[in-house]
Amino acid sequence: MRGLALGRWLDTLSARITLVVMGILLAFSATLGGAVYTVTAGWLTSTGEDRLEALAAARQMAIEVQVARYKDAYTAFLSPNLAGELRVLLRTQGELSETARAALAVDLARNLRTSESLESAFLLGPEGQILASSRAPDESDTLGARTLHDALLKPLLSAPYRVRETWYVDVAGPIVGEDGTVLAVLRLRKNAENLLAITGDHRGLGETGEYVLSMRVGDQIRILLSTRFVPDPSLLEPVAVTSTVAVPMIAATSGQSGQVVARDYRGVRVLASYRPIAGTSWGMVVKQDMDEILADARRVLLTLLLALAGLQVAALALVFPFVRTLTQPLRILEQATRRVAAGDLGAEVPDEGAEELRALGTAFNAMVRSLSDARGEASRHEEEMESFSYAVSHDLKAPLRAVNSISTWLEEDLAGKLDPKSLEHLRLLRERVGTMNALIDGLLEYSRVGRVTRPETRVPVEDVVSGVLEVLPPREGIQVKVAKPLPEMYADPVRLAQVFQNLIGNALQHHPGPEGTVEISCQDREDAWEFSIRDDGSGIDPRYHERVFGIFQVIERRPGTESTGIGLALVKKIVEDRGGEIWVESAGIPGEGTFFRFTWHKRMEDKS
């Protein structure tokens, strides 16, 4: 039901115009929105690129400075006398005595104070054993075998690590004897909080930007320091170098620098600048989520779309009254057309609206006026015809009446003086006057068929037939059979009665025998009823089948009958005027009789 109503609405002019306008506006909105978004996003991305590049360059430099300082601290620590002293001690004693260890510890502690932010210093034997330390060692001071191995070859910087909430880096390197052998490994633990100060400054990175310092270990990449969103990177799974995420980090730790839009270690799309840190195997990434970078573009787009939606509403508000100015005249025209169809030729439409609609309205009014004129003309003709018919009947009948009166007076005045022959002549005179009268009446009736119309009503044909049989009672010996039921159908009852009266009357009047049968029946022919009036009289020679329906055609004049030759012509005219057909079926053989058949079209209401 609702779907049907929607379908009907979609079929209307207003729906079509509204949808077209809306469609144009939507396409316009989409195009404009897309263009604005593309431009804004491009601009924001390019601004972000510049910003991240600048930040990356500055931070890279700051970190490299820090790294250099760590290495300088190692050189400074080792340089004054520690190396020489150690060499002497190791050469003279082979094994360090307790006294030597204590003295070394004092030296280490003293040197520790010369350099800023050094937490502890250790001297380790080539096997990793602690030779001396600035403080009592704990479990965090153990050096891994690989680190030890590396540190025996050259000075190196460890990855930052955390001990008791503080970040440290180790700087470790060999102490080489005069003969080139490695005497010991010096390991300095240095506070690395200043690195964190560099990577923990998120100014210029919005809400989602961060610095990530990472290092490649074998086939994996590890994040080195706390980041903005990862306080403890040791809890993170290391990233494989073949990973499709953390692309900037992998590139940075491979010694590359550049900028990319890619997925970071979280799998989030970011804009990232990446740099290697010189003198280390570290890489640095500065990144910010693309979502945030483009947030302004999205805000602009949203604002624009809201504005365009407002425009749509405003357009609708304008379109509806506009559409009404189109559809209203059409509705008025439709109603006026219906009124005209219903016969109201006074219907006019107002001369307003768009030019084309006005033209349509003007044309409609002109059409109605010319229809009205034509109808006026037709009704004038009709009136003329009616008054002509009246004049004919009146003026033709008046002399007949006079002749009739005079013949009667003659008979009265000459009563007893006229011989039977003259009396018979007077009777014949009056009989012919009667025939003439009937002819005039018949002719008038004939001219009225199709010209003078009455509204059709639903007529029970049985009633019509029985009415006719009351007026035309069959003479003795003639039997009339009505094959009931006869239908009920739309007809002008007077005309239909004329049809049956003439056909039945014809059958009764022309029946030659003392005994006979007249049958009335009906058959349903879908679009029409076919009626049949059959007699078993003398039949009609096929030569005369067409002529019987001609006006004034009297095939067989029978004494005592007032056959005018109009009856069957009248019937034919009535039947054909209503779109039906009438015909005779007879072989012309006495006793086999005649069929008069005619069809009467059903109206739509009759069919259902």
Added chain:
Amino acid sequence: MRAHARILLVDDDLVDCEAVLRAFKTHRVVNPIHVAHDGVEALHFLRREGAFADASAAPTPSLILMDLEMPRMNGLECLSEIKGDPDLCHIPVIMFTSSRKEEDVVASYKHGAASFITKPVTFEKMLDTIRTLDLYWTLSELP
């Protein structure tokens, strides 16, 4: 015994005149009937002019029966003359016509006709009309 009321019949159609006269005769009405064949002749008779200057030749009638369609002066013109004449306006006039047009009926009554009979005029129709008009006394039948 009072004199029979006189009737003036105005009709140009001789057959129609004859029909009325015969109807009266058939029904033994003995009132003297004078026939005029058009409006002009009727007015001459009523006003005793021309051929009817002799008063004895043209006694005033008690009832006028007049056809509508006549040459020289038609029924309506004659009727309005009669009704406009203070000496004649009291005489009841019954109009005859073969016309069935409504405007003729309306015009007749408007000009002062007492009644209206459509042709063919039969005695029964006349009697009915006369009775309706309460003019029954005007018809005198033979005992």
